[in-house]
Amino acid sequence: MPKMGAFLGQYGTVLGRSHYLVDGKTSRFLAPLYPVEATIDSADWALLQEYYLTAAPETAPLTPDPQPVRKMQQFTVRPIYAGAEESDAPYTTLIKFDAGRGQIVVGAAGQQGGRLRTFSGQGKLLSSERMGSAPSDIDLGNGRVLTMGSLIPNDLPRGQVLQPGKDSTLVLLDSLARPVEMLRIDLDRDGTEELIVAEFGNMAGGLNVYLPGPGGNWQFVRSLRQRSGAIRLKRVDLDGDGWEDLVALFGQGDEAVVAFLSRPGTTETKVVLRFPPSYGSSDLEIADLNGDGHPDLVCTNGDNFDYPPFPKTYHGIRIYENDGAGNFSEAFFFHFDGAYNVEAADFDGDGDIDLAALAYFVPDHLRPTHSFVYLEHTWSLLGNYAFRPAGFRKADHLHFLTMDQGDVDQDGDSDLLIGNFATYLPDGVVPQGSAVDTLPAFLILENQGGK
Secondary structure, three states, rough: HHHHHHOOOOOOOOOOOOHHHHOOOHHHHHHOOOOOOOOOOOHHHHHHHHOOOOOOOOOOOOOOOOOOOEEEEOEEEEEOOOOOOOOOOOOOEEEEEEEEOOEEEEEEEEOEEEEEEEEEEOEEEEEEEEEEEOOEEEEEOOOOEEEOOOOOOOOOOOOEEEOOOOOEEEEEEEEEOOOOEEEEEEOOOOOOEEEEEEEEEOOOOEEEEEEOOOHHHHEEEEEEEOOOOOOEEEEOOOOOOOOOEEEEEEOOOOOEEEEEEEOOOEEEEEEEEOOOOOOEEEEEEEEEEOOOOOOOEEEEEOOOOOOOOOOOOOOEEEEEEEEOOOOOEEEEEEEEOOOOEEEEEEOOOOOOOOOEEEOOOOOHHOOOOOOOEEEEEOOOOOOOOOOEEEEEOOOOOEEEEEEEEEEOOOOOEEEEEEEEOOOOOOHOOOOOOHHHHHHOOOOEEEEOOOO
């Protein structure tokens, strides 16, 4: 309640506005969020507080027992290690399969910033390069790397877009607000691709557009949505006009799926889905789940790091079907505590779309068996969605935040790559001096073909 009041200019008698501005370094970024004068009078604020305190339950609803998960047959699990010569514990923040080179790119937070490593498809370490902070994305087309600036929630914008070179690394963009993803797209149809950066931030952030300026210096052009929480970006022709649109997932309070539809000289913004502010939205995939020729949405919500985490009945994986006119409605829900990442593909080669998902904020007793789930799409007599869950038992110090898919072993089917973030943040950080040769940097889940 006090934090809600601060956004309305009601700071109470103990903490003033300066408390929420944190310090001189971040105050100019946070000042627009906290009004100098109250935007709601004291009587109305008192009524609002009374409503919440009266209506809120004494305890949180109990979460249902998870569905039984059978032993997975579709994939075999192979851990990959960075090697004893690497001194950093595997806090993996980025994993991508480079299909063109047959290589695996892995970014991680480290003792002195971050690292970007490249592995062969067989898991052999090929290169390792220090970064100023944890890498969160890479453009495989041009090699540009996005770094977060700060892994832990912070409002000091220190993220960067880097262009690594043979002899030096060029900083293309600086002072980004904890950016987590980027992509190139020609939204305004002028023949030039804009760089879209999801600056998740903390309290302040934005979904921002950048273009190269005179002398090669990149410049801010405009903000598509000036608020924190942009976490996932997708390119898809959502309205069927032959031009790719941008679809973004936002968490962090004002949670939503927002489409930025390509138009000549501009974009049209459409809020496709809006979620409660406590949802913990974490990932977005786009695929035709029901085979009607229209893109559907698969969303996970399970981010549980804002306050002391406890299981939520509404955390999990959802399918939102497209009615063909760009309107989406929930058609399937699978409860999955702490759901954080999802991939959609026909993993078993039977012609329909299956799902694979990770969970990070998982209750202690469920972590060994419910940090990953493979949902095999099966046939239902009722004609609705039916998925058969399977998984594997993970080892201690394996915690999953990142995942990608691709034909890693070049045998014609989609494999999975899962990054190991080797600590559970609500419990604190494992010392970086841990023996990294005993902690895998990531897992390769090798697809065994039709099962």
